[in-house]
Amino acid sequence: MFHQTPARSFTLAVVLAALVAYATFGGFFAREIVIEIAILAILAISLDFVAGFGGMVSLFHGAVMGLSAYGYSVLTAKFGIHPIPAAFAGIFLAASFGAAVAAIASRTSGIFFIMATLAFGQMLYTIIFKSRWLGGDDGMGGIPRFDASWIGLDFNDSLQFAIFAVFGIAVCYGIAALLLRSAFGRTMCGIHGNEPRMRALGVSTWKHKTAAFAISSAIAGVAGVFAAQHTQYISPELLFWTVSGEVLIVVILGGLGTLVGPVLGAAIFVLLKHEVGNYTDHWHIVVGLLLIVTVMAGGRGIYGQAEHWITGRSRKARESLNA
Amino acid sequence: MSDAAFWILQLLNALQYSMLLFLLSIGLTVIFGLLHFMNLAHGALYMMGAYIGISITSATGSFWAAFFLAPLAVTAIGAVLYFTLIRRLRNAGPMNQVLVTFGLIFVFLDIVRLGWGDIALGLDAPTALQGTTKFLSVSYPTYRFFIIGLGLVVMATLMTIVSRTQIGAMIRASVENDDMAAAMGINVGRLFFAVFCVGCALAGLAGVVAAPVFSATTGMGISILIPTLIVVVIGGLGSLQGAVVGSLIVGSIETIGAAVLPGVASILIYVLLAVILVVRPAGLIPARV
Amino acid sequence: MLEVRDLCKSFGGLDVTKKVSFALEPGERRVVLGPNGAGKTTLFNLLVGELLPTSGDILINGASVTALSVDQRAMAGMSRSYQKNNLFEDFTVRENLALAAAAGLSKEKWIARDSFHDPEVREIVLDVANQVALTDILDAPVHSASYGNRRQLEVGLALATRPKILLMDEPTSGVGPGMIGAFNKLISDLPRDLTVVIIEHDLDLAFDVADRITVLNYGDVVFEGTPDETRGNQIVRDIYLGDWQADA
Numbered sequence: 001m002f003h004q005t006p007a008r009s010f011t012l013a014v015v016l017a018a019l020v021a022y023a024t025f026g027g028f029f030a031r032e033i034v035i036e037i038a039i040l041a042i043l044a045i046s047l048d049f050v051a052g053f054g055g056m057v058s059l060f061h062g063a064v065m066g067l068s069a070y071g072y073s074v075l076t077a078k079f080g081i082h083p084i085p086a087a088f089a090g091i092f093l094a095a096s097f098g099a100a101v102a103a104i105a106s107r108t109s110g111i112f113f114i115m116a117t118l119a120f121g122q123m124l125y126t127i128i129f130k131s132r133w134l135g136g137d138d139g140m141g142g143i144p145r146f147d148a149s150w151i152g153l154d155f156n157d158s159l160q161f162a163i164f165a166v167f168g169i170a171v172c173y174g175i176a177a178l179l180l181r182s183a184f185g186r187t188m189c190g191i192h193g194n195e196p197r198m199r200a201l202g203v204s205t206w207k208h209k210t211a212a213f214a215i216s217s218a219i220a221g222v223a224g225v226f227a228a229q230h231t232q233y234i235s236p237e238l239l240f241w242t243v244s245g246e247v248l249i250v251v252i253l254g255g256l257g258t259l260v261g262p263v264l265g266a267a268i269f270v271l272l273k274h275e276v277g278n279y280t281d282h283w284h285i286v287v288g289l290l291l292i293v294t295v296m297a298g299g300r301g302i303y304g305q306a307e308h309w310i311t312g313r314s315r316k317a318r319e320s321l322n323a
Numbered sequence: 324m325s326d327a328a329f330w331i332l333q334l335l336n337a338l339q340y341s342m343l344l345f346l347l348s349i350g351l352t353v354i355f356g357l358l359h360f361m362n363l364a365h366g367a368l369y370m371m372g373a374y375i376g377i378s379i380t381s382a383t384g385s386f387w388a389a390f391f392l393a394p395l396a397v398t399a400i401g402a403v404l405y406f407t408l409i410r411r412l413r414n415a416g417p418m419n420q421v422l423v424t425f426g427l428i429f430v431f432l433d434i435v436r437l438g439w440g441d442i443a444l445g446l447d448a449p450t451a452l453q454g455t456t457k458f459l460s461v462s463y464p465t466y467r468f469f470i471i472g473l474g475l476v477v478m479a480t481l482m483t484i485v486s487r488t489q490i491g492a493m494i495r496a497s498v499e500n501d502d503m504a505a506a507m508g509i510n511v512g513r514l515f516f517a518v519f520c521v522g523c524a525l526a527g528l529a530g531v532v533a534a535p536v537f538s539a540t541t542g543m544g545i546s547i548l549i550p551t552l553i554v555v556v557i558g559g560l561g562s563l564q565g566a567v568v569g570s571l572i573v574g575s576i577e578t579i580g581a582a583v584l585p586g587v588a589s590i591l592i593y594v595l596l597a598v599i600l601v602v603r604p605a606g607l608i609p610a611r612v
Numbered sequence: 613m614l615e616v617r618d619l620c621k622s623f624g625g626l627d628v629t630k631k632v633s634f635a636l637e638p639g640e641r642r643v644v645l646g647p648n649g650a651g652k653t654t655l656f657n658l659l660v661g662e663l664l665p666t667s668g669d670i671l672i673n674g675a676s677v678t679a680l681s682v683d684q685r686a687m688a689g690m691s692r693s694y695q696k697n698n699l700f701e702d703f704t705v706r707e708n709l710a711l712a713a714a715a716g717l718s719k720e721k722w723i724a725r726d727s728f729h730d731p732e733v734r735e736i737v738l739d740v741a742n743q744v745a746l747t748d749i750l751d752a753p754v755h756s757a758s759y760g761n762r763r764q765l766e767v768g769l770a771l772a773t774r775p776k777i778l779l780m781d782e783p784t785s786g787v788g789p790g791m792i793g794a795f796n797k798l799i800s801d802l803p804r805d806l807t808v809v810i811i812e813h814d815l816d817l818a819f820d821v822a823d824r825i826t827v828l829n830y831g832d833v834v835f836e837g838t839p840d841e842t843r844g845n846q847i848v849r850d851i852y853l854g855d856w857q858a859d860a
Contacts, residue, residue, distance in 0.1 A: 001703050057418050059425070104597050108604045111361050111417040111560070115552045116600060118363075122549050123593040130589055183727030187720040190711040193700040200660060200698075201715040201773055202686030208721070241545055245425055252422060282437060288429030292408070295422045 001189050002053060002180035007310070008260045011303065012173060015264055016166055023162035031162040037270045038165035039226045042172045044250045044262035046219035049176050051248075052257030053185065054212050055192035057114050060101065060121025062243030064217045067124055068094035068224030069234050070134060077142045083229075084146065090228075091221035097124070098217025099210050106209045118241065125239040139235025143228050155229070165226055169263060172219050176259060179215060188212045242284070249291045254301050261303030268302070331461045333579050339467045339536075341574025342474025346529035347547060348554040348566045349481060350522025356498040356561020356610050358515050360409060361417060363424040366548030367431035368523055372397045372530020373539040374439050377446050386449035389531050397527025398520050405519055428544065435541050446534035470532055477525065478567060485563055494518065498561055498610055550577065553592050557599040559606025568607055613638040613807045614659075614690075614777050619668035621651075621658055621831075628654045629665070630831040636777075641799070641808045643818040645842075646828035647851070652811045653695060655828065656781050659809075660692050661685045672777065687718075689776030693766045695785050695811070699754050705765055706750040709737040709772045716773030736772055743798060744768040760791050767798070778802070780810045784817060796820055819843065827851075 023034040043065055050056045071090035075081040081089075105116035128134050145155040148164075155161045179185045191198045191205050199205050228234050237243075246269070254265020276286050294301060300308055351365045376393035380386050404427070412420050447453075448466035455462040485491035493514055530539075537543065554573045558565025573592055580588035599606065614636040621629040628651045636642055644652050657663040659670060661682040670678050677685050700708045707728070713736035714720045714727035727733050741747045744764040749757060754765065767783050783799075784792045792814055799821045802808060812818040818825065819839040827835040827842065829851045835842065842848055 001707055055418075057421065059421075104600050108600060111355075111421070112556060112600070112604070114417070114421050115361075115556060116596065119549055119553055119593060119596055122545075123590055126589045179723060181726050182724060183714055183719050183722035183730075186707075186711060186727055187714065190700055190703075193702055194698065196662075197698050197700070197769070198711070198715070199682045200662075200686060200692060201712050201769065202683050202691075202718075203715050203720050204681075204683045211721075242429075245429065248422070248425070282433040284429040285433035285437075288426040288431075288433070291426035291429070292423050295419050295426070296408070296411070299419060299422075 002177070002185060002259065004177050004181065004259075007307065008258065012170075012260045012263060015260075015267055016170060019166045019169075019267065020163055023159055023166070028158055031158040033270060033274065034162040035158075035165045035226070035230050037267050038162070038169050039223050039230065040247065040250060040270060041169045041263045041266035042223040042226065043220055043247045044254065044266050045169070045172050045176050045259065046216045046223065047247055048251050048256060048259055048262045049180070049219065050212055050216040051251060052259070052262075053180055053192060054188045054209065054216075056102070056106075056209060056213065057117075057248070058213075058216075059114055059118035059241065059244050059248065060124070061216075061220050061247050062241070062245075063121035063124040063239040064094045064098055064220040065224040065227060066128070066234070066236070066239030066243070067097055068221030069228035069238055070128060070224075071221075072225050072228045073140055073143045073234050074134070076144050077140060083144055087146075087225045090225050091218050094221030094224060095214045095218040098220070099214035102210045102213030103206075106206050106213075118244075121239070121244055122241060125236055125241070128239060129236040135235075137236055139233060139237075141233040143232045143234065145229040145232065161230070165230075168222065168226055172222055173259065173263065176219065180259070184208075184211070246287060249287055249294075252294050252299065252301055253290060255304030255307070256299065256301060258301070258303045258307065261301050264303050265301065328461045329582075331459050332463065333582050335458070335461070335463050335467065335471070336582075337571075337575040337578040339470050339474075339574075340578050341570045342471055342478075343529050343533055343547075344550060344554050344574050345474055345478060345566060345570035346525045346532075347551045348558070348570055349477075349563065350525045351551060352555045352558065352561055352566045352610075353494070353498075353563060354519055354522045355555070357494065357518050358409075358413060359417075360413060361420050361424070362409070362522075363421055363548065364404070364427035364431065365522075365526055366544035366546075366551065367428050368397050368401060368526040368544075369530040369533070369547055370435060370539070370541070370544035371400060371431060372527030373446075373534040373543065374435055374444070374530075375527070376531030376534055377439075377444050377539055380446055386447070386535075389446075390528075393531040394524040394527035397530070398524045401520060401523030402516075405516060409519070428548075431544065432541055439539075441541060443538040443540045444534075445538040448535040466535055470536070473528075473532060477528075481563065490514075550592060553596045556596060557606055559609040561610035562606060562608045565606050565608040565610070613640070613673065614809070615671040615674075616659070617669040617671070619655075619658060619670065620666045621654060621663060622666050628831050629658060631668070632828070632831070632833050634826055634833065634836060636807050636809070638807055639805050641810070641821050641823045643822035643825045644809060644811045644828060645815075645818060645825055645848075649830075650828040651831040652828055653781055654831075656692060656779055656809075656811065659779060660690055686715075686773065686775075690779065691716075691770045691773045691775030691777070692779035693770040693781060693783060695781040697759075697762045697766050699762060699765055699769065701755045702753065704751050704753050705741070705746050705757065705761075705768075706737055708754060708765060709740055709750075709768055710734075712769045712772035713737055713740070713774075716775070736774065740768045740772045743771060743801070745794065745798075760787050763787050763791070764794075767795075775806070777807045777809070780808065780812075782811050782813060784812065784814050792817055 019034050019037060023031045043061060047058060047061045050058060068090035071093040072086050075086035075089055076083050101117060101120045105113045129137055134140060148155050153160050155164055187203060187208060191208060195205050227238060250265040250269045251262045255261025273283055276283050347369055355361055372393050375396045376389035379389035379392050408423055412423055452466040452469050454465055456465045456468055485494060497511060497514060550573050554566060554569035558569030576591050576595060580591045617633050619629055619632040632655060646652050658665050661680060669676050672688050677688055710728045710733050713733045717732055719727050719730060741750055744767055746761060746764055746768060749761060767780060770778055784795050796817050822839050825839055825842045826833055827848050835845055835848050
C-alpha cells in the first residue's frame with residue numbers, strides 16, 4: 001500500500017531542488033543532464049506505478065514513450081498541428097497502446113505478461129524502424145518545443161526548458177501519488193497483493209489492470225513528449241528494448257514500489273552514465289551488473305534499502321522503549 | 324523462377340529457420356517447465372555460441388572443432404550462471420528471474436563488444452557443405468540442408484529420450500509435479516542441472532550453426548530471443564511438442580510472410596502472439612492439463 | 613434466494629459433483645456436511661464461479677448466474693471465505709477490510725477520492741472489525757497476526773462486502789475450542805436477512821447454527837433436513853459418523 005511519508009516528500013524535494021540548482025548554476029551541459037534525468041525520472045515514475053504497486057513488470061515502457069514521442073513529432077513536424085493538442089494526442093496514443101497490450105497480456109499472469117510486453121515493444125520498434133514515412137532508422141527532425149511566450153517563458157532557452165522538465169517530474173509524481181492514494185490505486189495494490197481474492201470481492205481485476213496500464217502509459221507518454229522536445233529530433237533508438245531495460249533498472253536501483261526511489265535512481269543513473277562514459281563506452285555491462293547485484297542483494301534498491309534500515313531501526317527503538 | 328520452385332525455396336527457408344528456433348525454444352521451454360525458471364539470457368547464450376564458434380574456427384581452422392566445442396563452452400558458461408545465480412533464484416519468483424537474466428543480456432552484449440568488437444563477423448561453412456544441392460529441381464545451399472537435417476536429428480533424439488527412456492520419464496514426471504517427482508526418489512537438483520546444461524548446449528549449437536548463414540552481430544541475441552519467446556508462448560510453456568509446433572509456425576510465418584507480404588511480415592508474429600494470448604492463453608499444446 | 617439445479621462437475625472423467633440440487637430461503641442458515649473428499653469445497657468453487665460446472669444451473673433470486681464470472685457473482689451479492697486463509701498478507705487488518713468494503717460499495721474505481729477515508733467504508737470497517745473481534749489489531753499487518761485472528765479476518769473480508777449470500781468454508785478450520793465458541797456467536801449474531809451457507813466439521817457448531825443441513829457424500833446430496841432429522845438419520849450415521857470419529 002502506498003504511503004507518501006514525510007521522508008519521501010523530503011527526498012523528492014531535495015532531489016528536485018538539487019536538479020534546479022544544478023541547471024541554474026551549471027552550464028549548458030548540466031542543463032542537458034538535468035533534462036535527461038527528468039525524462040528518465042518521469043518514465044521511471046510511470047513504470048513504478050504499475051510494476052511497484054500493481055506488480056505488472058513491463059519491458060516496453062521505452063517503446064510506449066517512443067510511441068508518444070513519434071505521435072507528437074508527426075503531428076507537429078509533419079502536419080503542423082499546435083504543440084499542445086499534439087502533446088495530448090501523443091499521450092493518448094501511448095495510453096491506448098498500453099491499454100491494448102495490457103488487455104491482451106493481463107489474461108495471462110506473471111511471466112507471460114513480461115514476455116508479451118517485451119514482444120509488443122519490439123513490434124513497435126520494428127514498425128517504426130521499417131517505416132519510410134517516419135524516416136526509418138534515420139529518424140525525423142524539425143520538432144518544435146512548446147511555445148510559452150504567453151506566460152513570458154522561452155523553452156528554447158536551455159535553462160528554462162530544464163526547469164520546465166523538473167516541473168514535469170513534480171507534476172507526474174503528484175499525479176501518480178494521488179492516484180495511488182485514491183480508491184483506484186488502493187485496489188491496484190490489492191490486486192498486486194492477492195488478485196484472486198480481489199476478484200472474489202467483486203473487482204474486475206482484468207479491467208482494473210488494463211486501466212492502470214493505460215494510466216502508466218500516459219505518464220510514459222509525457223516523458224515521450226519531453227524527449228521529442230528535448231532533442232527536437234527522434235529516432236527508433238528511443239523505442240529499442242535497451243531503453244525499456246534501462247528504465248526498469250532505474251526503478252529497481254532506486255527502489256521498486258517507493259515512487260520517490262525511481263526519481264532518485266534516475267538522477268544517479270544518468271550521472272553515473274556520464275561518469276562511466278568518461279572512462280569506457282561499455283556502459284551496458286555496468287548497467288547489467290548493477291541490476292543483477294541489486295536484485296541478488298534483496299531487490300530493495302537504494303531508497304528502499306535506506307527506508308528499510310530506518311524503519312527497522314525506529315521499530316527496534318520503539319520495542320526497546322516498550323520493554 | 325517457376326512458381327513451384329519459389330514455394331519449395333520458401334518452404335526450405337522456413338524449415339531451416341524453424342530448426343534454429345526449435346534448438347533455442349526447446350531449451351527455454353523445458354528449462355521453464357522443469358525449473359520454473361525463465362531465462363531471458365537464452366538468446367545471449369546463442370550469441371555467445373556464434374562468437375565462440377567463430378573464434379574456435381579461426382584458431383583451429385576447422386568448423387567442426389567449433390561445431391563440437393562451442394556448445395561445450397556455452398554449457399560451461401551456463402554452468403557458471405547456474406551455480407552463481409540461477410540456483411539461488413529458483414524460488415525467488417518470476418520477476419527476479421526476469422530481472423537478473425535481463426541484466427545478463429546487457430552484460431553479454433558488452434562482453435561480446437569487448438571481445439569481438441562491434442562489427443558483424445562472418446563464418447564460412449565447412450568445405451564439405453559449401454555449394455548447393457539440387458532438391459526437387461531447386462538448387463539450395465547444402466549447408467542449409469545440413470541445418471535442417473541437424474534440427475530434425477535433435478528433434479527426433481529428444482522426442483525419443485523424453486518418450487522412451489527412464490530420464491525422459493523422470494523429466495515428464497517432474498514437469499507434471501516436481502514435489503511428486505522428488506517423493507518418487509528422483510534427484511531433482513541433478514536432473515535440473517543436467518536439463519539446464521542440455522538447454523545451454525543447444526543454444527550454443529544453434530549459435531554456431533547459425534553463424535555461417537547470418538553473420539554474428541551484437542544484436543543477434545535479442546533479435547532471436549523475441550521469436551523464441553513467441554514460439555514458447557504459442558506452443559505452451561514447458562511443452563516439448565509445443566516447441567516443435569511453435570517453431571514450425573513462427574518460422575514459416577516469418578519466412579514466408581517476408582516473401583509474400585513484405586509490408587506487414589514483421590508484425591505477423593506479434594499478431595499471432597496476440598491472438599494466441601486471447602484465444603488460448605495456455606498455448607497450443609499446454610504442458611500441464 | 614440461492615438455488616442450485618442439477619449441478620455437475622467432473623475432472624477428467626471423475627465426477628466430483630453429481631446432480632446437486634437445493635434451494636435456500638432468504639435468511640436461511642444452511643450447513644453442508646460431508647466426509648473429506650465429499651466435494652464440499654468444489655461445490656463452493658462452483659457457486660462463486662471459481663470453477664465452471666460441467667452442467668446445471670445456479671440462480672440468485674431466480675436469475676441464473678451460471679454464466680457470470682467470479683467478480684460479477686460477487687457483485688450479485690455472493691461472498692465467500694476460504695478454508696485456507698486467503699488474505700492480503702502485506703497490508704494491515706484495516707486495509708484488508710477497507711479493500712473489501714470499497715469493492716462491496718463499488719467504490720474501488722474512484723480515481724479522485726481515497727476509499728480508505730470514505731465515511732461509508734470506515735463505518736463498515738469498524739462494524740466488521742467489531743463483528744469478528746479484530747478492533748484491537750486494526751493497524752497490525754496481517755502477516756504478524758495470529759492464526760486465529762487471520763481466521764477471523766478471513767470471515768471479516770467476506771462480510772465487509774456486505775453480501776446477501778455468505779458462503780463460509782470451514783471458518784473454524786484449525787482453531788481451538790475457545791474460538792469455535794466465538795465463531796458460533798459470530799454466526800448467530802449475523803443479521804437475520806443474510807443467507808448463509810457454511811461448510812463445517814465441528815458438529816456442535818453445525819447443529820447449533822443450522823436451520824437446515826445438507827449432507828454430501830462422493831459428490832451426491834445424500835440427505836437434507838433439519839438438525840434434529842439429521843441427528844436421527846441412519847444413512848447419515850452410516851456414511852458420516854465413522855468419519856467424524858476418525859476426524860475427532
